[in-house]
Amino acid sequence: MIGYILRRVCAMALTFWAMTFVAFLIMELPPGDFATTRVSEVSAAGAKIDPAMVERLREMYHLDAPLLERYAVWFGGVLRGDLGYSLAYNTPVNQLVASQLPNTLLVEGLTLLFMYAVAIPIGIYSAVRQYSAGDYVASIIGFIGVAVPSFLFALLLMWVAYSSFGVVLGGLQSQEYQGAAWSWGKFSDLAAHLWAPILVGGAAGMASLIRVTRANLLDELDKPYVTTARAKGLPEWRLLLKYPVRMAMSPLVSSIGWLLPSLISSATVVAIVLNMPTLGPLLLTGLLVQDMFLAGGVLVVMAILTLIGTLISDVVLFWLDPRVRVSAA
Numbered sequence: 001m002i003g004y005i006l007r008r009v010c011a012m013a014l015t016f017w018a019m020t021f022v023a024f025l026i027m028e029l030p031p032g033d034f035a036t037t038r039v040s041e042v043s044a045a046g047a048k049i050d051p052a053m054v055e056r057l058r059e060m061y062h063l064d065a066p067l068l069e070r071y072a073v074w075f076g077g078v079l080r081g082d083l084g085y086s087l088a089y090n091t092p093v094n095q096l097v098a099s100q101l102p103n104t105l106l107v108e109g110l111t112l113l114f115m116y117a118v119a120i121p122i123g124i125y126s127a128v129r130q131y132s133a134g135d136y137v138a139s140i141i142g143f144i145g146v147a148v149p150s151f152l153f154a155l156l157l158m159w160v161a162y163s164s165f166g167v168v169l170g171g172l173q174s175q176e177y178q179g180a181a182w183s184w185g186k187f188s189d190l191a192a193h194l195w196a197p198i199l200v201g202g203a204a205g206m207a208s209l210i211r212v213t214r215a216n217l218l219d220e221l222d223k224p225y226v227t228t229a230r231a232k233g234l235p236e237w238r239l240l241l242k243y244p245v246r247m248a249m250s251p252l253v254s255s256i257g258w259l260l261p262s263l264i265s266s267a268t269v270v271a272i273v274l275n276m277p278t279l280g281p282l283l284l285t286g287l288l289v290q291d292m293f294l295a296g297g298v299l300v301v302m303a304i305l306t307l308i309g310t311l312i313s314d315v316v317l318f319w320l321d322p323r324v325r326v327s328a329a
Helices: 002-028 034-044 051-060 067-079 093-128 133-147 150-165 184-221 224-231 236-242 244-254 256-266 268-273 279-288 292-320 322-328
Strands: none
Touching: 002 067, 002 292, 067 292, 093 133, 093 184, 093 244, 093 279, 093 292, 133 184, 150 184, 150 268, 184 244, 184 268, 224 236, 236 244, 244 292, 256 292, 268 279, 279 292
């Protein structure tokens, strides 16, 4: 298993370089740069900007350098742990990312646990009780969850919470607890705010996982090894969990790699609606003002999360599926 993990880590290094290069090219696609965007904003406001200052800005941040040279300077900083300096916030990107990353990991990690904890049992029930009333209810919930946009669900939830209960949803903490030391009151306040982004963020993913779990398990239940195990007299619940459910989990486990960054990127609009202090709004700001260091720093974090999620899914698949162990050997 150690050799399997080492091979995956070596492949991750090359993948990380490719992901950063593609992300840099995407950031460079829009015409102009931060300097031209800043000049346009100042001009639209009716003020004047010193051309010499713009040139100093271009020279300081290598905005006039060729594409590959700018990438080399930026990627060299990334390897040293320096994500650059945000021109939009006048703050090192490391500080901006460090201030929002814990909140992002907390919200998205709990959202991921919520999705799997709810979707897998419902998917198993829908497959075992195919065409039952519960199966139809789960299917309807799944279709609604996939069809309703997350930001619309967030707006509806905010409206219902305020109109029915007088509760204002938004943020992760109340005003009086922001910046305060951790206490039981602050923890309770955080828990009272966390349920909304977890429910909104996990609704669509949970609906998809229910359908995937149901479809995979239905494919496994009709296979000969299940019939053989049932003929040997194994209890139905033990047979179900030991064989077909275990095999049906492989596609779900393999989705961990792309679920982590997709939760961040897809939750950007939801984070803005709910006023969440996460990485999504930072990425959007960086892209809107063409702050390459800020946008690039957030994309680097998302690339790292993708690679970590992929490594976790590979290790779990190695333990879960004997076919992966045979192919790895």
